[in-house]
Amino acid sequence: MTNTNEKGRRDFLKGTVTGIGLGTFASMGLFSYSPLREFFLPQVERKFTDFGTCKSVKVTNISETSWFDNATLMGNIKGSGGLLVNQYEINWPPFGDGTGLAKGSYEKGIANIKHLLPNRLEEAWDIAKKNSVNPENAGGFAALVEIERLNGTKKKYLLDVGWSYEWMEKSFKREGIDKMLASGEIDTLIISHEHWDHFWGFPVAMKYNPNLKVIIPEGFYEEGLQYIKDSGHTGELVIAKKGLFEIEPGLSTYIFDVPIICRVFGEQSIFVNVKDKGLVSVTGCCHQGIIKFANTAYNELKYDNDQMYGIYGGLHISPFDDWDPKYDDLVISLGKWDFKKVGCNHCTGLLTAEKFIRAGYPVIRGTAQHRSKSTSYLGNGDIITFG
Amino acid sequence: MNINDFYPAKIDASSKAFNSIMRSLLIKASYDGILKKITDYKGMYLCEKNQECWTLKFENFKGIFGLVLSNVQDKSDGYLGKFNLYYFPSNDDKYLSKCSLFEEYIATQENFIEKVRSFSSYPELTKNFYISCIKLFIDKTKNNLHVNYEVQNREKTYTKDGVLDLHNITNEKFILKPSSIDKNFPAFRVMLQFFNFFNTLLTRINGDKPDSFEIYKTKSEVVSYSQDGSFEKQESSDVFNLFLSLGYGKFDFRHFETNLKTKKRLKNTNILHCFLESSSWKTNKVDFEKYNKTFSNNSLKPKLILVTGFLGSGKTKFLQNYIEYENSKNRFVGIIQNEIGKIGLDGQLLNYDYSLVEIDEGCVCCSLAGQLKAGVATLMKNSQPDTILVETTGVANPFNLLSELNELNNVVEFDSIVSVIDGVNAIELWDKYAIFKDQVRAADVILLNKIDLMSNEEIKKVEHLLVSNNQCANIIKTINCDINPTSIANSARLIKSSTSHISTMFTEETPLERTHIQDGISSKKIDIFEPIDKDIFKSYLEAIPKDIFRIKGIIKFKNFDNQFVIQFVNGKYEFIEMEKTKGKDNFLVYIGCNLDKYDLL
Numbered sequence: 007m008t009n010t011n012e013k014g015r016r017d018f019l020k021g022t023v024t025g026i027g028l029g030t031f032a033s034m035g036l037f038s039y040s041p042l043r044e045f046f047l048p049q050v051e052r053k054f055t056d057f058g059t060c061k062s063v064k065v066t067n068i069s070e071t072s073w074f075d076n077a078t079l080m081g082n083i084k085g086s087g088g089l090l091v092n093q094y095e096i097n098w099p100p101f102g103d104g105t106g107l108a109k110g111s112y113e114k115g116i117a118n119i120k121h122l123l124p125n126r127l128e129e130a131w132d133i134a135k136k137n138s139v140n141p142e143n144a145g146g147f148a149a150l151v152e153i154e155r156l157n158g159t160k161k162k163y164l165l166d167v168g169w170s171y172e173w174m175e176k177s178f179k180r181e182g183i184d185k186m187l188a189s190g191e192i193d194t195l196i197i198s199h200e201h202w203d204h205f206w207g208f209p210v211a212m213k214y215n216p217n218l219k220v221i222i223p224e225g226f227y228e229e230g231l232q233y234i235k236d237s238g239h240t241g242e243l244v245i246a247k248k249g250l251f252e253i254e255p256g257l258s259t260y261i262f263d264v265p266i267i268c269r270v271f272g273e274q275s276i277f278v279n280v281k282d283k284g285l286v287s288v289t290g291c292c293h294q295g296i297i298k299f300a301n302t303a304y305n306e307l308k309y310d311n312d313q314m315y316g317i318y319g320g321l322h323i324s325p326f327d328d329w330d331p332k333y334d335d336l337v338i339s340l341g342k343w344d345f346k347k348v349g350c351n352h353c354t355g356l357l358t359a360e361k362f363i364r365a366g367y368p369v370i371r372g373t374a375q376h377r378s379k380s381t382s383y384l385g386n387g388d389i390i391t392f393g
Numbered sequence: 394m395n396i397n398d399f400y401p402a403k404i405d406a407s408s409k410a411f412n413s414i415m416r417s418l419l420i421k422a423s424y425d426g427i428l429k430k431i432t433d434y435k436g437m438y439l440c441e442k443n444q445e446c447w448t449l450k451f452e453n454f455k456g457i458f459g460l461v462l463s464n465v466q467d468k469s470d471g472y473l474g475k476f477n478l479y480y481f482p483s484n485d486d487k488y489l490s491k492c493s494l495f496e497e498y499i500a501t502q503e504n505f506i507e508k509v510r511s512f513s514s515y516p517e518l519t520k521n522f523y524i525s526c527i528k529l530f531i532d533k534t535k536n537n538l539h540v541n542y543e544v545q546n547r548e549k550t551y552t553k554d555g556v557l558d559l560h561n562i563t564n565e566k567f568i569l570k571p572s573s574i575d576k577n578f579p580a581f582r583v584m585l586q587f588f589n590f591f592n593t594l595l596t597r598i599n600g601d602k603p604d605s606f607e608i609y610k611t612k613s614e615v616v617s618y619s620q621d622g623s624f625e626k627q628e629s630s631d632v633f634n635l636f637l638s639l640g641y642g643k644f645d646f647r648h649f650e651t652n653l654k655t656k657k658r659l660k661n662t663n664i665l666h667c668f669l670e671s672s673s674w675k676t677n678k679v680d681f682e683k684y685n686k687t688f689s690n691n692s693l694k695p696k697l698i699l700v701t702g703f704l705g706s707g708k709t710k711f712l713q714n715y716i717e718y719e720n721s722k723n724r725f726v727g728i729i730q731n732e733i734g735k736i737g738l739d740g741q742l743l744n745y746d747y748s749l750v751e752i753d754e755g756c757v758c759c760s761l762a763g764q765l766k767a768g769v770a771t772l773m774k775n776s777q778p779d780t781i782l783v784e785t786t787g788v789a790n791p792f793n794l795l796s797e798l799n800e801l802n803n804v805v806e807f808d809s810i811v812s813v814i815d816g817v818n819a820i821e822l823w824d825k826y827a828i829f830k831d832q833v834r835a836a837d838v839i840l841l842n843k844i845d846l847m848s849n850e851e852i853k854k855v856e857h858l859l860v861s862n863n864q865c866a867n868i869i870k871t872i873n874c875d876i877n878p879t880s881i882a883n884s885a886r887l888i889k890s891s892t893s894h895i896s897t898m899f900t901e902e903t904p905l906e907r908t909h910i911q912d913g914i915s916s917k918k919i920d921i922f923e924p925i926d927k928d929i930f931k932s933y934l935e936a937i938p939k940d941i942f943r944i945k946g947i948i949k950f951k952n953f954d955n956q957f958v959i960q961f962v963n964g965k966y967e968f969i970e971m972e973k974t975k976g977k978d979n980f981l982v983y984i985g986c987n988l989d990k991y992d993l994l
Contacts, residue, residue, distance in 0.1 A: 325424075
């Protein structure tokens, strides 16, 4: 029976490539049976949450060189079992315990240095160097975010604290962060996510001001929470829940519940609404992907001019490999949002940054100083202002 | 199972929570290289338009799997999320004609695949193409997870009155005759692909196999529809429902499954039970390496891609693009490099995010299996790359390498030969160099590069030349070798088996031993101690004889602070200002024919 039908089907489908509305099928006696009983389609409406405005925002790149040699880093991760490995087990500094790659743990590692935190960091790092795998590779990511309020006053926030105590001390001093922390000019630290290169330099900030208010995204693991305590933190710890977290008019963060490599969960990105300009976002790595990031902003937030104005930080396109390669292109997906100012670095690929420039995107060039590698990036010590 | 391991956030009976849980699981999957290989996973897209939905592709299926949340319930001791699984057949899919005529019509429409990417926005897609319902139950202590698949062995519908062709109504021509089968879709068989993938993912996250696995079976019905659109169900002996139930954790899930008593439980010795269990998700201690051969044809070894291309074709650019894309996906690339007249310059031109092994002296095509093997071993020891790219010298003959590559079979998985072709000079090179011909003939993938510098006619002409000399290769046109590695992987897969086939055909036709020495190509390095005037150097390059087809090096120009990288290829040249690094020696490497004849700088 099926066979005699085959030809009829083929002829029909060939003959009707265009033209027939699905409705006309009924008149032919063709129906489609659906076994589905339930399916809900909640309408997603733009929420336009208003978190106020500010006059401008300035971002100073304290350090974007998270590590200096990617081959070494990937070798460590691969050698420890791959991308799903727990970062605290790799035996990277400062949690090295001398047992070698993939045999570490937070408890054994911190035991060697805990008594030195947060004030005797040089000694602590020296111990870590001896006990850890590839300590020379550690750098870190940190940025200074300076909000200019509508009334002209300014307020500084620290985003992330890097990795290596040694490198972060140096970078903090270069940009005067140590003094701003000590004087209380910076009183709030925002941690984007629990990754080693954004968070493990935590004691360096504590050294200058243990009383900082610290905002971390929901999803930190036990080790990370313990590290905050072990680093001598005495200030307020805020665990921001999934979704929007408002800090002050025009400044808010958004917590994405995304799993990240090396057993990390959740990333907190910063949104700033600059008056008469639009939305500026400052990201650590954007592990949730630029597509999700921009979609979320679009669906949830109210911002001036309805314009995505600027972006700073690392840009991941998506945590997935698309099955259709033609869509897997950061240059195309970023273009859709029409950013007016792009400052990229860190985990954004260098060629990608160059492609942005060739495609005519408003990429702000850097100076390639302090071990940053290209002028297509906003490198260590570079500054970008929005508004 | 500790749910906090992969989802430390709060869970409730909201669609937000369950979408987020599924998203987290799938992201974990995309980080898991071993899982991907053993389950033939080929990529995923998350659509956030309206209702979040996911589409996935697997190697052995031409169509796309779709997954979307359909319901959430608060049970007294846990939360239940139901997901619908779909299969959207592609145009050349063997499962296409198993669908209903209605579905087949939709699937052959022009924008079908485009729509599939956000299928939850299209009712005609969510109402049709359904294959299975997947229930995810998580208990309130977050220590137990249960997954249940409900599927029919086949979805079968009949048309009672037949379907008439409207175009041909006077002849009463039936497209489907009365009482004939409209749909006969093997839902269970297709769904098994996702079943194995998802369970293996859970097993790998859990670190152990599920604590329980049960199969229930009930009778099911075939459906027939009449001309008036009414549906009639009829019990049938050849369709049945299956409920496949896996429990991670020691929790008795039975009470949330309704009507279990009316279902017949299959014994553990049942053949279907045994068959399903012989899969990668049923692994005791998660040592997937050894299951490799049993469950998948894909190996866990790094894949090896041989990159050939004449000098200056854009190989380095290709490598850079490849490395950067893979890095952005948290994968790592190792490079084995060998250039005639090796100076280590390319190491400087390339980005930094890869592991490089340079093979000494001579060139890849002349010696080599041993060196290649050592190179692979070094790479594996240092950084365990996912892919190894072997960059052969610009004038290497890939056919010479094929037999050597066989010897590497136990350490790498040979993937493909990629030849980068400089479109602008292709015709000329074809006439002049036999090795260029071999590079075209040996390729699985040809990147026809520099099309931005060619007219449409020139492109057509070169394409014709390439196609007529290598009908197997996938020819991809590029500018700056800007290409997504996935496109290469996808095309290489289709013709992988033919690589050896072409090579044997080719062997019969030409002797294999041709190397660059016979073509009279050689290289020469010249050290340059003094800064040079930029304009004078330009006019020097513009007057260079055709025999010299490649110059590269580093030069200091008068009145410039930084040094410049010089690239000269077949009459075209560029200077790239170097960034402030430690001073390098200034030099030029010449590559070409009869170099001795010329007075080099």
